[in-house]
Amino acid sequence: MTRQDKRDRIEMEQKAVGVMLKQKEYKEDLIADPRKGKRGKKKPVASLEEFLRSLPASDFFGDDHRCHLSASARLVFQNVNGLLASSTGWKQLQINQWLKEEQVGIALLAETNTHWPSLPEGQNWNDRMRQVGSKGYYFTTAHNKNRARPIASCSQYGGCVATVLNSVAHQAKSFGRDPSKLGRWSYVRLRGKKFAMPSSDNQVNEAADASQSQFSKDLVVVAVYRPNPPGKGESTVWAQHRSFFCSQGRQRDPREAFMVDLLQAITQWHDKGCKVIVGVDANARIPLFASAFGA
Numbered sequence: 669m670t671r672q673d674k675r676d677r678i679e680m681e682q683k684a685v686g687v688m689l690k691q692k693e694y695k696e697d698l699i700a701d702p703r704k705g706k707r708g709k710k711k712p713v714a715s716l717e718e719f720l721r722s723l724p725a726s727d728f729f730g731d732d733h734r735c736h737l738s739a740s741a742r743l744v745f746q747n748v749n750g751l752l753a754s755s756t757g758w759k760q761l762q763i764n765q766w767l768k769e770e771q772v773g774i775a776l777l778a779e780t781n782t783h784w785p786s787l788p789e790g791q792n793w794n795d796r797m798r799q800v801g802s803k804g805y806y807f808t809t810a811h812n813k814n815r816a817r818p819i820a821s822c823s824q825y826g827g828c829v830a831t832v833l834n835s836v837a838h839q840a841k842s843f844g845r846d847p848s849k850l851g852r853w854s855y856v857r858l859r860g861k862k863f864a865m866p867s868s869d870n871q872v873n874e875a876a877d878a879s880q881s882q883f884s885k886d887l888v889v890v891a892v893y894r895p896n897p898p899g900k901g902e903s904t905v906w907a908q909h910r911s912f913f914c915s916q917g918r919q920r921d922p923r924e925a926f927m928v929d930l931l932q933a934i935t936q937w938h939d940k941g942c943k944v945i946v947g948v949d950a951n952a953r954i955p956l957f958a959s960a961f962g963a
Contacts, residue, residue: 736771741773741774741835741836742770742771742772742773742774743772743773743774743775743776743889743945743947744766744767744770744772744774744775744776745776745777745778745891745947745948746775746776746777746778747777747778747779747893747949748763748777748778748779748780749779749781750779750780750781750782750823751780751781751782753782753787753788753791753822753823754791755790755791755792755795755796755799760796763777764796764799764800767800767833768800772833773832773833773834773835773836774830774831774832774833774836774856774889774945775829775830775831775832775833776828776829776830776831776889776890776891776892776947777828777829777830777831777891778828778891778892778893778947778948778949779825779826779827779828779893779949780809780811780826780827780828780829781823781824781825781826781827782809782811782822782823782824782827783811783817783821783822783823783824784809784811785817786817786821786822787822793807793809793829793831794807797831797833800833801831801833801834801837802834803833803834803835803837804833804834804835804837804838805831805832805833805834805837806831806832806837806840806843806856807829807830807831807832807843807856808829808830808843808844808845808854808855808856809827809828809829809854810827810828810829810845810846810851810852810853810854810891811824811826811827811851812824812826812827812849812850812851812908812909812912813849813850813851814848814849814850814908814912814915815908815911815912824903825903825904825905825908826850826851826852826893826895826905826908827851827893828851828852828853828854828891828892828893829854829891830843830854830855830856830889830890830891831856832856832858832889836858839858839859840856840857840858840859841857841858841859841884841886842856842857843855843856843857844857846929848912848929850908850909850912851893852892852893852894852909852926852929852930853890853891853892853893853930853933854890854891855888855889855890855891856888856889857886857887857888857942858886858887858888858889859884859886860884860885860886860887860942860943861884861885862884862885884941884942885941885942885943886940886941886942886943887942887943887944887945888937888942888943888944888945889945889947890944890945890946890947890948891947892930892946892947892948892949892950893905893948893949894923894926894927894948894949894950894951894952894954895909895922895923895926895951896951897923897951898910905922906922906923909922909925909926910922913925923951923952927954927956930946931956934946
């Protein structure tokens, strides 16, 4: 056996001993805390909501979300699959608890399924966020304003809400919605650092109006919902949008129109020097965005 063979054998034995020690430590940890091991087989659950309720307190996947840096803002996106008409309903209470416990600064929610003007007094989003944003809040909701009010119902498929809370709310500059009034997206613009745009000859024009030479690198956070493919009935999001386009004399597919219109809005924000974060339930992969932005 050569010297190199002896060194290789010793190295392999050392690695084997290391693996055995790690396995021993792992087994000891399991005895002390069984939750550190793999989850055992459990009975199947009927929904994601039921699965989440079945998890132990403070359970999570991925990075430890309980670590929160003071100089950072936490952004979350969620398709809520409809909000209840009551501000004290179980789902709203869960959302409120989630936003508070996770110290969320920016919340982008899609598919709110709510016709906001039809809600009783005291049940709108402003009333709901009073329970969450103790140090301030700023938001905008979006729903289809081109459709008549639902009869004896506060429900309307689609819609979004973008909310900034507490310290982030103090940076809110403006808000807006899908200009078509279809409720496809809502956004909040957060104040950023100002910077000067050089002139075409790369020389700073000191005589130029400051309002024209100064741009603000703001952050635009957008909550977005793209309709599913056509389904049954006239109340689906796709059918609502199709009806609107037909009333305008435009034969547009709502899903394709969504892609074109949102991409145009994002491009306009970029042209103004803004950074953009989009939280979207696209109901499909969207290669158009990937190719447009080089992703």
